[in-house]
Amino acid sequence: MLTYVLDPASRTPLYEQLYRFIRQDISSGVLKGGERLPSNRQLAQHLEVSRITVETAYAQLLAEGYLTSAPRKGYFVQESLAVPPHKPILPRPAPDKPAGQRFLFDFKTNIVDTDCFPFSTWARLSRAVLTDYANRLLLESAPQGEAELREAIRAYLLSFRGIEVSTEQIVVGAGSEYLLHLLIQLLGRERVYALENPGYRKLYQIFEANGAAVRPIALDGKGLRADLLGDASAVYLTPSHHFPTGVVMPVPRRMQLLQWAAEQPGRYLIEDDYDSEFRYSSRPMPALKELDRQERVIYLNTFAKSLAPSLRIGYMVLPAPLLSAYRDRFSLYSASVPAFEQHTLARFMESGAFERHISRSRNVYKGRLEALLTALRESPLAPLTEIHGSEAGLHILMRVKNGLREEDLVRRAAAKGVRVYGLSAYYAPGSRPEKATLILGYAGIDSDRFQEAVALLCEAWL
Amino acid sequence: MLTYVLDPASRTPLYEQLYRFIRQDISSGVLKGGERLPSNRQLAQHLEVSRITVETAYAQLLAEGYLTSAPRKGYFVQESLAVPPHKPILPRPAPDKPAGQRFLFDFKTNIVDTDCFPFSTWARLSRAVLTDYANRLLLESAPQGEAELREAIRAYLLSFRGIEVSTEQIVVGAGSEYLLHLLIQLLGRERVYALENPGYRKLYQIFEANGAAVRPIALDGKGLRADLLGDASAVYLTPSHHFPTGVVMPVPRRMQLLQWAAEQPGRYLIEDDYDSEFRYSSRPMPALKELDRQERVIYLNTFAKSLAPSLRIGYMVLPAPLLSAYRDRFSLYSASVPAFEQHTLARFMESGAFERHISRSRNVYKGRLEALLTALRESPLAPLTEIHGSEAGLHILMRVKNGLREEDLVRRAAAKGVRVYGLSAYYAPGSRPEKATLILGYAGIDSDRFQEAVALLCEAWL
Numbered sequence: 012m013l014t015y016v017l018d019p020a021s022r023t024p025l026y027e028q029l030y031r032f033i034r035q036d037i038s039s040g041v042l043k044g045g046e047r048l049p050s051n052r053q054l055a056q057h058l059e060v061s062r063i064t065v066e067t068a069y070a071q072l073l074a075e076g077y078l079t080s081a082p083r084k085g086y087f088v089q090e091s092l093a094v095p096p097h098k099p100i101l102p103r104p105a106p107d108k109p110a111g112q113r114f115l116f117d118f119k120t121n122i123v124d125t126d127c128f129p130f131s132t133w134a135r136l137s138r139a140v141l142t143d144y145a146n147r148l149l150l151e152s153a154p155q156g157e158a159e160l161r162e163a164i165r166a167y168l169l170s171f172r173g174i175e176v177s178t179e180q181i182v183v184g185a186g187s188e189y190l191l192h193l194l195i196q197l198l199g200r201e202r203v204y205a206l207e208n209p210g211y212r213k214l215y216q217i218f219e220a221n222g223a224a225v226r227p228i229a230l231d232g233k234g235l236r237a238d239l240l241g242d243a244s245a246v247y248l249t250p251s252h253h254f255p256t257g258v259v260m261p262v263p264r265r266m267q268l269l270q271w272a273a274e275q276p277g278r279y280l281i282e283d284d285y286d287s288e289f290r291y292s293s294r295p296m297p298a299l300k301e302l303d304r305q306e307r308v309i310y311l312n313t314f315a316k317s318l319a320p321s322l323r324i325g326y327m328v329l330p331a332p333l334l335s336a337y338r339d340r341f342s343l344y345s346a347s348v349p350a351f352e353q354h355t356l357a358r359f360m361e362s363g364a365f366e367r368h369i370s371r372s373r374n375v376y377k378g379r380l381e382a383l384l385t386a387l388r389e390s391p392l393a394p395l396t397e398i399h400g401s402e403a404g405l406h407i408l409m410r411v412k413n414g415l416r417e418e419d420l421v422r423r424a425a426a427k428g429v430r431v432y433g434l435s436a437y438y439a440p441g442s443r444p445e446k447a448t449l450i451l452g453y454a455g456i457d458s459d460r461f462q463e464a465v466a467l468l469c470e471a472w473l
Numbered sequence: 474m475l476t477y478v479l480d481p482a483s484r485t486p487l488y489e490q491l492y493r494f495i496r497q498d499i500s501s502g503v504l505k506g507g508e509r510l511p512s513n514r515q516l517a518q519h520l521e522v523s524r525i526t527v528e529t530a531y532a533q534l535l536a537e538g539y540l541t542s543a544p545r546k547g548y549f550v551q552e553s554l555a556v557p558p559h560k561p562i563l564p565r566p567a568p569d570k571p572a573g574q575r576f577l578f579d580f581k582t583n584i585v586d587t588d589c590f591p592f593s594t595w596a597r598l599s600r601a602v603l604t605d606y607a608n609r610l611l612l613e614s615a616p617q618g619e620a621e622l623r624e625a626i627r628a629y630l631l632s633f634r635g636i637e638v639s640t641e642q643i644v645v646g647a648g649s650e651y652l653l654h655l656l657i658q659l660l661g662r663e664r665v666y667a668l669e670n671p672g673y674r675k676l677y678q679i680f681e682a683n684g685a686a687v688r689p690i691a692l693d694g695k696g697l698r699a700d701l702l703g704d705a706s707a708v709y710l711t712p713s714h715h716f717p718t719g720v721v722m723p724v725p726r727r728m729q730l731l732q733w734a735a736e737q738p739g740r741y742l743i744e745d746d747y748d749s750e751f752r753y754s755s756r757p758m759p760a761l762k763e764l765d766r767q768e769r770v771i772y773l774n775t776f777a778k779s780l781a782p783s784l785r786i787g788y789m790v791l792p793a794p795l796l797s798a799y800r801d802r803f804s805l806y807s808a809s810v811p812a813f814e815q816h817t818l819a820r821f822m823e824s825g826a827f828e829r830h831i832s833r834s835r836n837v838y839k840g841r842l843e844a845l846l847t848a849l850r851e852s853p854l855a856p857l858t859e860i861h862g863s864e865a866g867l868h869i870l871m872r873v874k875n876g877l878r879e880e881d882l883v884r885r886a887a888a889k890g891v892r893v894y895g896l897s898a899y900y901a902p903g904s905r906p907e908k909a910t911l912i913l914g915y916a917g918i919d920s921d922r923f924q925e926a927v928a929l930l931c932e933a934w935l
Contacts, residue, residue, distance in 0.1 A: 075758065076723025089725050125611040134603045137813075141596045149587040149781035185647040185785075185809040192654055196682040213805045220658040220802065222684055261538025263551050296537060319611030321812040323647075340682065343675045347647040349814050350783040351599075 012049055012057050025060055026067035033068065037077050037088055044090035048078065115428035116464040120255065120406045120452035121320075127372040128319055132364050133355065140354045152350040154342070156183025156326070160353040163360035164326055171366075172287065174300045174310065176328050182337070185347035186323045187283070187313045188217060193344075194309065194327065195221040197337055198245055198279060205243035207235055209437035209444070211254055214247065227439035234260035237271040246272075247281045251296040254285065255437050255450050256408055257400020259296050268299070272307035279333070284312045288369045289376060290403040306330035314356065316405070317369060324348050324356060376405055382458035383407070383451070386465040391473055406452040408434065413472055417447040423471040429464055474511055474519050487522055488529035495530065499539050499550055506552035510540065577890035578926040582717065582868045582914035583782075589834040590781055594826050595817065602816045614812040616804070618645025618788070622815040625822035626788055633828075634749065636762045636772065638790050644799070647809035648785045649745070649775045650679060655806075656771065656789065657683040659799055660707055660741060667705035669697055671899035671906070673716055676709065689901035696722035699733040708734075709743045713758040716747065717899050717912050718870055719862020721758050730761070734769035741795070746774045750831045751838060752865040768792035776818065778867075779831060786810050786818060838867055844920035845869070845913070848927040853935055868914040870896065875934055879909040885933040891926055 015032040017025050036042040048054070051069065055062040069086055072078040078086045140148070155161065161178040168174040184190040191214075195204075200223040206214050208227035218225045226243050228235050235248055246268065250260035272278040282299045290296065300310040313325035329337055346353075359365050380401060387396060387409075397410040411420055417433040424431045434448040456464065477494040479487050498504040510516070513531065517524040531548055534540040540548045602610070617623065623640040630636040646652040653676075657666075662685040668676050670689035680687045688705050690697050697710055708730065712722035734740040744761045752758065762772040775787035791799055808815075821827050842863060849858060849871075861870040873882055879895040886893045896910040918926065 074721070074723075076725045076727075121613075123611075125608045128608060128611055130608040130611070134607075137603055138600060141599055145596075146587045146590060146592040149585075149590055149592070149783050151583075151782040185651070186807055188806060189647070189651065189809055200684050216802070216805055222662050259536070261536075263538045265538075315807075320613040320807070321611050323807065323809055323811050340678070343678055344650060345648055345777075345782070345785065347651055347785055347809065349785050349811060352811050352813070 013054060015058065017058060017060060026064045026071075029058070029060070029064060029068040030071050033072060034075075034077055037072075042088045044088055046088045047084075048086040048088070050085055112425065113428075114425070114430040115467070116456060116460070117430040118406075118432065118449075118451040118453065118464075119430070119455065120432070120450055122405075122452060122455035123316060123319060124372070124375065124454055125319060127368070127375050129364060129368055133359060136358045136362070136364075137351075137355045140351060140358065144350075144354060148350050148354070150350070152346040152348075152353065154344055154346050155179075156181065156346060156348070157350060157353040157357065159357035159361075161326075163357045167360060167365070168310075168328070172284070172298050172301065174298055174328070176300075176310075180328050180331070180334055181326055182329060183324065183326045183346070183348055183353065185325070186315060187285070187311060187325045188213070189347055190311060190325050190327050191217050192221060193341070194281065194311075195223050197333060197340070200224075202245055202277075203241075203243040205235070205240050205246040206439070207248055207253060208439045208442060209255060209434060210247075210249070212437060215439065227442065229442070230256065230258065232258065233264045234258050235268070236264075237267040240271060244275070244277060245279045245281060247283065248299075249283045249285060250299045251284055251287050252290070252400075252403040254283075254404075255400070255406065255434065257402065257404060257406075259402070260299075262302075265299050265302055269302060269305070269307065273305045279307055279309055279330075281309045281311060284310060286316050286404050287312070288317045289373055289405060296403075300328065303330070306332060309333065317365075317372075318356075322352060322356070324352060376454055379453045379456065379458050379461075380407070383453045383456075383461045383465075386461040390465045391469050392465065395472075405454040406450050409449045409451055410446055411449065411472065412446075415447060415472060417444075417449070420447060420449060420472060424468055427467040427471040429467045429471065431468075475516060477520065479520060479522060488526045488533075491520070491522070491526060491530040492533050495534060496537075496539055499534075504550045506550050508550045509546075510548040510550070512547055574887065575890075576887070576892040577929070578918060578922070579892040580868075580894065580911075580913040580915065580926075581892070581917065582894070582912055584867075584914060584917035585778060585781060586834070586837065586916055587781060589830070589837050591826060591830055595821060598820045598824070598826075599813075599817045602813060602820065606812075606816060610812050610816070612812070614808040614810075614815065616806055616808050617641075618643065618808060618810070619812060619815040619819065621819035621823075623788075625819045629822060629827070630772075630790070634746070634760045634763065636760055636790070638762075638772075642790050642793070642796055643788055644791060645786065645788045645808070645810055645815065647787070648777060649747070649773060649787045650675070651809055652773060652787050652789050653679050654683060655803070656743065656773075657685050659795060659802070662686075664707055664739075665703075665705040667697070667702050667708040668901070669710055669715060670901045670904060671717060671896060672709075672711070672901075674899060677901065689904065691904070692718070692720065694720065695726045696720050697730070698726075699729040702733060706737070706739060707741045707743060709745065710761075711745045711747060712761045713746055713749050714752070714862075714865040716745075716866075717862075717868065717896065719864065719866060719868075721864070722761075724764075727761050727764055731764060731767070731769065735767045741769055741771055741792075743771045743773060746772060748778050748866050749774070750779045751835055751867060758865075762790065765792070768794060771795065779827075779834075780818075784814060784818070786814060838916055841915045841918065841920050841923070842869070845915045845918075845923045845927075848923040852927045853931050854927065857934075867916040868912050871911045871913055872908055873911065873934065874908075877909060877934065879906075879911070882909055882911060882934060886930055889929040889933040891929045891933065893930075 017028045051062050051065045055065045073080055077089055079089055080086050160183055161181040164181055165176060165178045168176060200221055203224045203226050204218055205226050205228050208229055215225060226241060228239050234250060234253055250265060252259060268280055272280050284298055300308045310328040314322055387393060395411060395413045399408040401407045417435055421431055421433050432450045434450055435443040477491060479490045513524050513527045517527045535542055539551055541551055542548050622645055623643040626643055627638060627640050630638060662683055665686045665688050666680055667688050667690050670691055688703060690701050696712060696715055712727060714721060730742055734742050742761060746760055762770045772790040776784050849855060857873060857875045859872040863869045879897055883893055883895050894912045896912055897905040
């Protein structure tokens with residue numbers, strides 16, 4: 012007879028304790044397939060519990076298929092149910108960050124100084140949104156994004172980028188990566204996508220994971236060349252400020268690309284305008300989208316750089332022909348950004364706080380850039396270095412002409428506690444820059460510390 | 474000579490006004506390619522502005538490639554730059570919702586009663602998170618999700634679903650759709666995915682958009698059959714409460730599927746446990762994941778049903794072998810849910826508010842279900858209807874045996890102001906239910922109104 016010790020004082024009901032014991036015995040093979048169980052009455056007497064307790068436990072086991080029953084014969088263990096005992100395969104822990112080395116300075120590029128962000132304003136607007144919308148925030152949000160946010164983006168694009176679009180064309184999504192997944196689905200994975208080389212490293216991963224073929228295109232001093240596009244029918248590019256070289260694509264080159272796109276149906280240019288906000292020397296370069304008369308440019312931008320990486324809000328502007336296809340095929344997709352963040356961001360933009368934030372952080376970053384350039388200019392490194400791409404963005408390119416290879420420059424700097432990054436990591440596999448070049452992101456380092464950092468680089472390289 | 478009227482009183486600097494006029498004239502073809510522009514001095518005199526104004530405008534146009542310059546010859550309009558005047562192609566507006574018909578009752582399934590949600594608790598926790606984390610909320614969040622939220626999910630899975638996993642295995646993402654995109658990338662689009670038929674309609678769209686082949690599998694009374702899987706090597710299923718039929722898969726069938734998965738390397742079961750929280754009659758059916766000894770089950774769940782659709786937070790639990798692949802291939806992907814929501818949800822779960830909410834809404838929904846069942850039982854429809862799937866979830870299935878076809882049932886109900894949904898919409902193209910069956914979602918209708926709704930259905934169908 013089954014003998015289990017049930018605990019009447021437990022928070023778990025007796026029937027459930029009994030259910031668990033029997034299930035455990037079936038799973039472990041103590042109770043064999045086909046074996047007959049004692050009747051309700053017998054087991055209730057034996058365990059000194061009520062019949063209803065046993066009945067409930069049996070009923071649950073029956074419902075779940077652990078037992079079978081036959082009229083007037085009783086309950087039987089289901090055949091072939093022994094489950095090997097659970098030895099969970101514990102996943103190996105996430106690989107540690109390369110253990111140990113602490114850097115005094117880290118010239119990483121994908122950093123935003125969160126101290127620049129007007130968090131108290133953001134928190135105030137957040138609280139107001141919680142109060143004003145209350146549980147309307149819980150309703151399913153508009154798949155392309157909340158109307159208020161799309162209107163704020165429309166107004167922003169018009170006044171700051173000179174791009175005239177309708178809110179209907181704007182799709183808000185959880186960051187550029189997510190939007191690229193959508194775009195690849197929309198444009199199709201049969202086509203070949205041209206990517207700038209060098210360019211974002213993540214792009215290769217994203218396109219590959221989506222099963223789309225990519226063709227890296229080498230750049231000249233004006234950016235990507237339309238005559239090298241070969242069999243590609245879509246191009247991803249950063250014309251206003253190429254990442255990472257900082258090249259600004261001149262208008263004639265832009266016109267050539269637009270011309271290329273117009274030549275055949277289905278060709279598209281994907282313009283990533285990722286850091287158009289941070290341009291120092293003159294007015295921002297117009298967007299390619301502004302010149303788009305044939306509806307061939309998909310405009311993509313994100314608030315990860317201009318606000319904060321953790322906000323995960325990006326948007327794209329679809330040309331009219333793609334918009335119909337988007338609606339036809341993805342109408343069932345849900346919004347990917349919580350309504351709360353969308354409303355807070357909309358108010359942040361409407362209230363002018365976004366514009367003030369951009370202008371303030373532009374000044375902060377410009378100050379850092381100047382401090383870095385001054386420190387370099389006044390150091391013994393000056394004659395051996397050449398700076399590019401300092402007109403915009405949050406990093407510069409530095410060629411170092413002391414005969415050392417890129418990897419040696421990086422290694423020697425690291426030995427002095429300064430982390431710098433080689434340009435070759437931004438190249439497609441199998442290609443690399445002609446000359447040893449480093450990328451220095453300066454957004455995360457205070458202005459008064461660059462002299463010290465540059466002094467360490469001198470020690471490392473001279 | 475170029476003649477423009479510049480406005481010294483404007484907020485736009487004079488040089489920029491001039492820049493815009495010239496650019497406009499180049500774009501529209503008024504200034505032809507190759508045409509020579511007046512010198513700085515000439516134009517400054519002519520327009521009565523300073524030479525620096527003209528110089529700055531020219532420099533900008535030169536930088537952007539609208540002009541070229543030749544030493545001692547002056548500035549020339551770039552060749553072939555005329556851009557056709559901008560006639561924006563306005564997208565057709567989003568198709569209106571089928572205009573007009575207002576329903577007195579709508580038995581839709583994808584609805585959550587947001588009145589059940591403890592919004593004031595949520596708002597309080599949100600405010601606390603804003604205060605406590607402050608601008609740490611802006612930092613890039615952990616790609617797999619914030620540690621606090623993954624820990625809360627781990628504890629929840631253990632105590633409410635009996636599933637023992639490590640936080641390392643949990644991936645938080647912007648809703649089940651997004652997680653499915655990731656999963657298809659992870660498992661590959663070369664394989665055939667088996668889907669339950671009937672099942673979620675969105676699934677076909679998602680798999681198709683991702684370029685993965687699907688095979689709809691007909692169900693019997695116990696759910697999906699392992700012996701019908703054919704060349705499929707991954708199965709998406711809802712074993713604890715099949716959507717939409719409500720079938721609960723018994724343990725022997727589950728064991729067969731686990732057995733099938735273990736037979737060949739690379740086979741996986743994707744368990745969508747979407748509404749396991751809402752089970753009324755007995756303890757929740759154990760998850761398939763709980764029986765998974767060979768690490769073949771990917772567990773997927775969302776807070777869209779249990780909390781609110783707009784939160785867009787879901788998660789998946791990856792078995793150990795897939796976790797390594799996930800890290801190798803997607804380590805660069807960013808988190809897709811804002812840190813703020815993640816922390817608020819983590820506190821909501823830790824504080825017990827989630828459990829209380831589930832238990833309270835289960836009671837509310839159970840009350841509605843009983844009111845609906847009572848109204849049906851006491852109505853003249855009773856002998857002509859058969860109810861299925863009422864043990865769990867937020868909808869029931871109703872077979873109507875009055876000889877009318879499904880579409881006629883739907884149409885006639887609509888004529889009386891009651892919106893009901895046919896089961897056939899949940900079938901794969903080319904298949905449909907044998908008998909006229911409707912899906913009635915009851916979560917959005919107050920208990921005291923079902924009598925009226927059922928009376929209207931009687932008028933419509935009898």
